[in-house]
Amino acid sequence: MRKLNDGPNIQKEKETVQQMITIYCRKKHHQKELCEECKDLLQYAHKRLSYCRFGEDKTACSNCKVHCYKPVYRQKIKEVMRYSGPWMLLYHPVYSVLHLLNGK
Numbered sequence: 001m002r003k004l005n006d007g008p009n010i011q012k013e014k015e016t017v018q019q020m021i022t023i024y025c026r027k028k029h030h031q032k033e034l035c036e037e038c039k040d041l042l043q044y045a046h047k048r049l050s051y052c053r054f055g056e057d058k059t060a061c062s063n064c065k066v067h068c069y070k071p072v073y074r075q076k077i078k079e080v081m082r083y084s085g086p087w088m089l090l091y092h093p094v095y096s097v098l099h100l101l102n103g104k
């Protein structure tokens, strides 16, 4: 069995996605803790990162040729990123999330 990714880049992406989902849920679903749906999405996103075949060399998911997300989750994460992206820039300017938002 292949080792799961746990390098610094993957860790940082996990943190970023967690923050984005947290912002989204708090503002959109008005929850203090992540609701079931968002928890599920977060677990899924973390799992995808752990299994990402590019590991530490990965690019932004939106630029990736391999669409490893199931369509239903991809739709959700897209919405989360669109929603939380601007907040992330406000709260966490150190994270370069622009490339996550838009693959162009």
Ligand SMILES: [Zn+2]
Pocket: 024, 025, 026, 029, 031, 034, 035, 036, 037, 038
């Ligand atoms: Zn939620």
